[in-house]
Amino acid sequence: GAVVSQHPSRVICKSGTSVKIECRSLDFQATTMFWYRQFPKQSLMLMATSNEGSKATYEQGVEKDKFLINHASLTLSTLTVTSAHPEDSSFYICSAVDRETQYFGPGTRLLVL
Amino acid sequence: AQSVTQLGSHVSVSEGALVLLRCNYSSSVPPYLFWYVQYPNQGLQLLLKYTTGATLVKGINGFEAEFKKSETSFHLTKPSAHMSDAAEYFCAVSDGGNNRKLIWGLGTSLAVNP
Numbered sequence: 200g201a202v203v204s205q206h207p208s209r210v211i212c213k214s215g216t217s218v219k220i221e222c223r224s225l226d227f228q229a230t231t232m233f234w235y236r237q238f239p240k241q242s243l244m245l246m247a248t249s250n251e252g253s254k255a256t257y258e259q260g261v262e263k264d265k266f267l268i269n270h271a272s273l274t275l276s277t278l279t280v281t282s283a284h285p286e287d288s289s290f291y292i293c294s295a296v297d298r299e300t301q302y303f304g305p306g307t308r309l310l311v312l
Numbered sequence: 313a314q315s316v317t318q319l320g321s322h323v324s325v326s327e328g329a330l331v332l333l334r335c336n337y338s339s340s341v342p343p344y345l346f347w348y349v350q351y352p353n354q355g356l357q358l359l360l361k362y363t364t365g366a367t368l369v370k371g372i373n374g375f376e377a378e379f380k381k382s383e384t385s386f387h388l389t390k391p392s393a394h395m396s397d398a399a400e401y402f403c404a405v406s407d408g409g410n411n412r413k414l415i416w417g418l419g420t421s422l423a424v425n426p
Contacts (some may be wrong), residue, residue, distance in 0.1 A: 201401055243417045292355050296412045299344055299363055303355040
């Protein structure tokens with residue numbers, strides 16, 4: 200149980216384009232999901248908290264207009280990186296909360312050329 | 313405020329040896345404590361967690377951890393390391409509140425030598 204999927208697993212895009220990443224809880228409903236960014240050899244950096252049916256809460260320093268989050272249902276949250284630039288290249292990981300525990304997706308590797 | 317300190321960013325053990333990964337936390341409220349493992353280019357997998365009750369917690373892959381309030385520690389152990397245990401390990405704490413946010417340690421990279 201408590202399986203979380205992410206799609207796509209890897210994406211390469213041109214600078215200036217937008218990229219959407221999906222995060223799904225497959226066998227449970229998640230009122231809350233989180234989006235993280237991870238740089239090589241580093242810990243997770245929380246970007247935002249996604250709550251179903253309400254606006255996402257962004258961490259300090261994260262541009263909400265650049266990283267659009269939509270939590271449209273109890274099993275799906277999406278992160279859209281708008282007008283992506285090479286500095287947005289990173290590993291993005293989502294998690295979904297089941298009771299007190301976060302369960303993580305496999306991550307999405309974004310490379311912006 | 314809560315914080316997590318993982319002592320040792322890199323730990324190396326021989327196959328079959330004891331694995332000990334250290335985690336100390338600070339919290340003004342009773343903490344919820346978690347250990348996650350991350351293999352290269354993958355997401356995080358929950359190894360074990362402590363919320364309430366028994367302080368010795370058993371997890372997957374033969375790992376266990378003991379919550380010691382007096383020492384504010386939640387060290388992760390495994391009696392005998394396998395080559396497949398080589399990975400990055402993260403300790404995290406939450407306050408158990410409704411926001412479910414985790415405060416993360418910086419991680420410990422475990423190498424297992426044949």
